[in-house]
Amino acid sequence: MRHAPRTLSHVCEVPLPVDQTRSRVDGYDFRAPDSWDQFADVVALAYGGYEAVPEYRKIIGDIFEPKRSLLAHRAGETCATLALYSLDMSVPGGRQPIAGIGYVTVDPTHRRRGLMRDLIRRTLTGLHDRGEEAVAALHTTEPAIYGRFGFGSATRAVRIRIPRSSRELSTRPPAAPTDPPPSVRVLDPARCGAEITRIYEHAIDRRPGMPRRDGTWMRRALLDLPERRGGAGRLLCMLAGADDGEPATGYALYSLTAHWENSYPRYEVHVRELFANDPTAYVNLWRALLDIDLGGTVIADRPVDDAILALLDDPRSAAPVARDQLYTRPVDVARALAGRGYGAEVDLVLAVADPICPWNVGRWRLRTGTYEGECARTSAPADLALTVRELGAVHLGGTSLTQLAAAGRVVEHRAGALRAATRAFHHDPAPFCPTVF
Template sequence: MTYPIRPITEAEWPAFSDVLSEGFGWSGTPEQLARWKAGTEFDRTLAAFDGPVVAGVTGIHSFTMTVPGGQLPTAGVTAVSVLPSHRRRGVLTSLMHRQLNDVYERGEPIAALYASESVIYGRFGYGRAADDLTFRIDTHKSAFVRSAPQDPALRLTVAKPAERRTDLKQVYDAQVTSRPGQYERSENFWVGVLADEEFDRHGAGQLRCLIAEDERGVRGYALFRVNPTWNDGLADGELRLNELYALDPAAHALLWRGVLDRDLVTKVVAWGRPIDDPITQLLADPRQLHARWGDELWVRVVDVQRALSSRAYAAPVDVVVEVGDDVCPWNARRWRLTADASGAEVKPTEEEADLALPVASLGGAYLGAGALSAQLDAGLVREHTAGAVRALAAAMSWNPKPWAGNVF
């Protein structure tokens, strides 16, 4: 069967949100639904209709995202869901294909998303472009290395998050271009970051804030909640870190000490931190950082020529890459990539390919953390000229490692 697909109207918002409620198994509060609706770009939603029934949905946040060497307009894919009654009917495939065509026509060279299920999006050309760490630290064993940076001018301030929103935004905006994968936050996104309803607390306490500042201004902040528990009369609280951003190493170290030294807290739990978070280097006993490694951001190269020519490269490279792309046929050809410190040029070519790869592999490498060499060893990337994959992998690598930091 085929299902007509079009953007929803504002009047169709309840049906749109009902599909998400069924697909994800949650029910938002009226306040949350209003916040969500306020952040919806209705012209960038898509819904598949089975008669009057909304059978599947998706949407996009229009972002400016940091990539190696700069920023690019990016389609932040979100709200992907299909009614349980309409699974295995091609609804999702139709929505994803239509959406990628719309993104291409709009001129956005890449799309990005957080995957609720990591098995889904590879078949639409998305690659695992950023990873993260979820970890727990025993606060009683969290001493820092002796060389940890300190700045006597810095002080910690306890603050109510909503009252310091301007300062938090200033810090975030100042560092957003420093790491691939981060994106500029709209005002509505800041409302979500600072939301403090019971649903947002997940059984913990109110949202709290520490600010690192000196006489010149704010240099970093941490947002967290505390779940105060006791065992046999002994404090056993858990601090759940939501965000920690800083503009320099001393501010990073001070904020981490601030959350690790919290009274009545025996463990700090942090979800979705960058894999090169400074805390991985600051602990005197690194084995006290108990971590789980997971996928974070997935990237889809929608326009190979524009995407590859719009980022910087860590090393000179000159290769012919044959891209396979079953969904976006305009990408499926050979491209000559020539890049150095002065810039990059990407042109279609009929020359023999040095390597061949699926577009998902290109998306996985795009932000600088791709595993092209591992994919070569796995047989997912094919090399026709010896050393071509290593050269491309070295050129596309980047530090710091990519990370978005906030689910959209």
């Protein structure tokens, strides 16, 4: 039975100004920059006036794709910036090219007149017109900014703080060998870049949301500038499972911050990254991190379903706190939906609203096999109505359509469609993005 029809604008939660599809700013020119240097001053000003040290600036400049990025200028001065990165990211069922947006900044004296909106709109329109990436993604300094542009919260992390008193693990052999003791080596990350890259590359396809890292992105992931340590010691790397000449199967990047309580050492152990490709390496890495001499609290940002919460005897003590990470949005609905895999077979018509990209507006028929989907425009009646923001939120399989419907952000027009779609879009394990861009 079909529910009473409701209009699309009813579910379009995004506050829409008069017309978001056209420029509302006058007097600015928009063009691709020649190099990172044209971005640097506005970026530094926007983020608090910090000057990037030369080593960091070099890496940011190497990653930068000037031909794909955009700046707004007036009277020869850069007033606003947007960097665009060509990413290859894991999505449910495989990998998909993703347009990564970063360094959206506007000079403080040019704010609140629509420059950010215009940079985003021009970027999405350009991607569409040139038939490039069908999905865009970004990290945001403030979560309230990008929903209006159709970006939905797609991955989450939990910050865990494991106290010294909760080191007990609930593993049994063979996952937790105690004799011989865990085979973990501590090395300078610069000495094991190739092994880290190999382990990371292997880990990508098990979890959506992880971008591939070429040499430059990996150099950035391993960057350890004294100016950015915030009082911690240098970055260290643990490799697990590298016995008898066998390749390592897991690594942890971490640093220690000296801390004393009543004259006892209680150093904070900050885990920047931990990836392991088998349970033994995973358990051994955590065992070693929790057993570090002088160690107090171990702090890490982990996937919401990370095994550490099943590994600790007392997971409550880690007090996990969830936060949003990556925001995604379809640039082209049909290609975006056809570019990922699905967990169940569905045949659905989605009525889609889009505040910025008019080519996405309308009804789309999504037919999925167990692993793949196809999507095309249709005139058939809608089963679900939603905006691109909701499609972005569920794209990596970590946000539930049922949850969004309970918040009034998705409307079900055919009984059963919501449940079926929720199953199809869901992915286990949950997505996680370890790279900020």
